[in-house]
Amino acid sequence: MILRRILVLLALAPVLVCAQAPRANPVALGRSPAPPINMDVLDKLADKASETVTVSLDENLLKLASKFLSSDDPDQAAVRKLVASLKGVYVRNFEFEKAGEYQSSDLDPIRAQLRDPKWKKIVEVRSRKENADVMLRQEDENTISGLAVIVTEPTELTVVYIDGPVDLDGLSKLSGNFGIPEDLGTKIEKEKEKEKEKKSK
Numbered sequence: 001m002i003l004r005r006i007l008v009l010l011a012l013a014p015v016l017v018c019a020q021a022p023r024a025n026p027v028a029l030g031r032s033p034a035p036p037i038n039m040d041v042l043d044k045l046a047d048k049a050s051e052t053v054t055v056s057l058d059e060n061l062l063k064l065a066s067k068f069l070s071s072d073d074p075d076q077a078a079v080r081k082l083v084a085s086l087k088g089v090y091v092r093n094f095e096f097e098k099a100g101e102y103q104s105s106d107l108d109p110i111r112a113q114l115r116d117p118k119w120k121k122i123v124e125v126r127s128r129k130e131n132a133d134v135m136l137r138q139e140d141e142n143t144i145s146g147l148a149v150i151v152t153e154p155t156e157l158t159v160v161y162i163d164g165p166v167d168l169d170g171l172s173k174l175s176g177n178f179g180i181p182e183d184l185g186t187k188i189e190k191e192k193e194k195e196k197e198k199k200s201k
Helices: 002-011 014-020 039-047 059-066 074-083 104-113 168-174 184-200
Strands: 051-058 088-095 119-126 131-140 143-153 156-163
Touching: 039 051, 039 088, 039 104, 039 156, 051 059, 059 074, 059 088, 104 143, 104 156
Parallel strands: none
Antiparallel strands: 051 088, 088 156, 119 131, 131 143, 143 156
16 A cells, blocks of 8 residues: 555654654744645546545644544543644545556646745655655754655555644554554554664664
């Protein structure tokens, strides 16, 4: 599944770990926050796709959904705390019957939004079967305010956008909630262990 590939990419991005640093408020500092990514520009592909997954949860919907999480369960309580700092979770996944049913140019509106200088590419994968990019939005050296992932295959396209401060620990806590893959935490921990083993050799 394509989202499992995303887990590997995120786990291999060490810069995400530093997101635990104190987060300054960009508005309080006199700067306007970077605008959110408009995912609706991809929705036209739904007519061509054989299968479509759409997740669009803004800040209010996230807070509403988090009310169904138990405060008595430590894991669910941790998710509620994390969600309180997020402004949105957005996912678009399209599967097609055959190659060529979507074009690279269909992603131009998304890539144009990611040209803002606050977006930094931290992972890039290129192969004959799959391309992937992971980008962080950074308001300043201590403030990570967003994460975007674009993965393209001949018959599948996935774009994930999390608006708000996020790191590996936070992604693990979000697994199984709000359209984030359930095995996210397990995958991340496995990849982190693999990296530790490589470094120790």
